[in-house]
Amino acid sequence: ERDKSTLFTPEIRAAIDKHIAKYPSEWRQSAVMPALTLVQDANGGWLTQALMDDIAVYLDMPPMSVYEVATFYGMYDLEPQGRHKVCVCNSISCMLQGSEELIEHVEHKYGVKPGETTADGRFTLKEVECLGACRDAPAVLLDKTYHEKLSPDALDKLIDDLE
Ligand code: FES
Numbered sequence: 001e002r003d004k005s006t007l008f009t010p011e012i013r014a015a016i017d018k019h020i021a022k023y024p025s026e027w028r029q030s031a032v033m034p035a036l037t038l039v040q041d042a043n044g045g046w047l048t049q050a051l052m053d054d055i056a057v058y059l060d061m062p063p064m065s066v067y068e069v070a071t072f073y074g075m076y077d078l079e080p081q082g083r084h085k086v087c088v089c090n091s092i093s094c095m096l097q098g099s100e101e102l103i104e105h106v107e108h109k110y111g112v113k114p115g116e117t118t119a120d121g122r123f124t125l126k127e128v129e130c131l132g133a134c135r136d137a138p139a140v141l142l143d144k145t146y147h148e149k150l151s152p153d154a155l156d157k158l159i160d161d162l163e
Contacts, residue, residue: 007039007042007043007051007054008039008051008054008055008058009042012038012039012042013058015038016031016034016035016038016055016058016059019031019034019035020059028058028059028060028061029059029060029061029065031059032055032059032061032065032066032069033069033073035055035058035059036052036055036066036069036070036076037075037076039051039052039054039055040076040077044080044081045077045081045082045083045085045124046077046078046079046080046081047070047076047077047078048078049067049078052066052067052070053066074087074126074128074129075087075128077124077126080117081117081124082117082118082121082122082123082124083121083122083123083162083163084122084123084124084142084143084162084163085123085124085126085141085142085143086106086123086124086125086126086140086142086155086158086159087126087127087128087131087140087141087142088102088103088106088114088125088126088127088128088138088140089128089129089130089131089133089137089138089139089140089141090103090127090128090129091129091130091134093130093134093135093137094130094131094134094137094138094139095138096137097137097138097149098137098138098151099137099138099139101152102138102140102150102152102155103125103127105152105155105156106125106155106159107125109156110123110125110159112124112125113125114126114127115127122159122162122163123159123162128141131146133146133148136148136149137149138150140155140158142158142162
């Protein structure tokens with residue numbers, strides 16, 4: 001487990017403060033999603049319970065409410081992740097346009113199922129809900145970048161470029 005005092009850094013708190021400043025002061029909790037994102041990014045792509053507890057204290061909210069947000073939204077992960085996240089949308093539009101084929105392809109070629117990380121730690125495969133890019137299905141969110149109308153070959157090229 002991380003050291004509480006070192007990972008919830010002044011830099012992270014300052015970045016969270018910028019989000020808090022967008023809302024009236026009694027609404028600190030409104031910053032919970034950006035706070036989770038900032039902390040997750042700083043912690044190698046996942047959230048520990050201790051970090052979520054830090055967020056709860058900082059935003060003056062019950063820890064349970066922070067866990068609820070973190071578990072409800074697919075972009076937060078509560079387990080260690082690979083260096084990259086390959087998030088394949090598997091909602092209806094993408095499914096109709098071949099997202100299952102993409103997932104199966106990655107499963108076979110790289111030996112990971114959704115939720116698993118490659119043995120070399122290069123990436124975690126995730127199956128996610130609608131990414132809001134349905135018109136250009138199938139869509140994949142690779143770390144923070146959206147890729148649309150992907151074929152298995154095109155996805156391979158993206159994965160090949162990952163460190
Ligand atoms: Fe895949 Fe909406 S269904 S982006």
